[in-house]
Amino acid sequence: MSATMIFVNLPVKDLEASKGFYGKLGFTFNPQFTDETAACMVISDTIFAMLLTHEKFAEFTDREIADAHKTSQVLLALSRDDRAAVDSIADAALAAGGSEPRPAQDMGFMYSRAFADLDGHVWEPMWMDPAAVQG
Known part of the structure; x- marks a missing residue:
C-alpha cells in the first residue's frame, strides 16, 4: 500500500x-x-x-466560504524538528505579514506557536520531545 x-x-x-x-x-x-x-x-x-x-x-x-479572520473551522498543526524551528517559521510568518492569534505555549515536553496567514487561516507549528511521545 x-x-x-x-x-x-x-x-x-x-x-x-x-x-x-x-x-x-x-x-x-x-x-x-x-x-x-x-x-x-x-x-x-x-x-x-x-x-x-x-x-x-x-x-x-x-x-459559503468562511471568513477565517472571524471564524475558525480548522487549526493546522505542523510538526517541526525543534523549538528553534517552531520560532523560525512563526517569526517568518509574522515578518511576511501574518499575525499571531495567541501567545506561545510551552509545556516543557511540547512547545507551540500560532500564526494566521493573509486570509486568517491559523497554522500551529509545534515541537514535541520524542521521549514524551515514546513514554
Missing part, C-alpha cells in the same frame, strides 16, 4: 500574495498543479496545501 497523501484545500483572496507569503516561509510549489486559480504548496512528500482562489474553491462546495 502506498503512503496516504493529504491535500488541504484553502480558499485565498489573492493567490499571488498567498504564494509570496508562503514562499517567504520556505515552502515551494508544484508547477504541475499550479495555475492562475490554484497553487499546490508542498509541505512534505505526502502533505500539500492547495491554495485556491475563492472562485475555484466554490467549484468544490455549495457552502
Whole structure:
C-alpha cells in the first residue's frame, strides 16, 4: 500500500500574495498543479496545501466560504524538528505579514506557536520531545 497523501484545500483572496507569503516561509510549489486559480504548496512528500482562489474553491462546495479572520473551522498543526524551528517559521510568518492569534505555549515536553496567514487561516507549528511521545 502506498503512503496516504493529504491535500488541504484553502480558499485565498489573492493567490499571488498567498504564494509570496508562503514562499517567504520556505515552502515551494508544484508547477504541475499550479495555475492562475490554484497553487499546490508542498509541505512534505505526502502533505500539500492547495491554495485556491475563492472562485475555484466554490467549484468544490455549495457552502459559503468562511471568513477565517472571524471564524475558525480548522487549526493546522505542523510538526517541526525543534523549538528553534517552531520560532523560525512563526517569526517568518509574522515578518511576511501574518499575525499571531495567541501567545506561545510551552509545556516543557511540547512547545507551540500560532500564526494566521493573509486570509486568517491559523497554522500551529509545534515541537514535541520524542521521549514524551515514546513514554
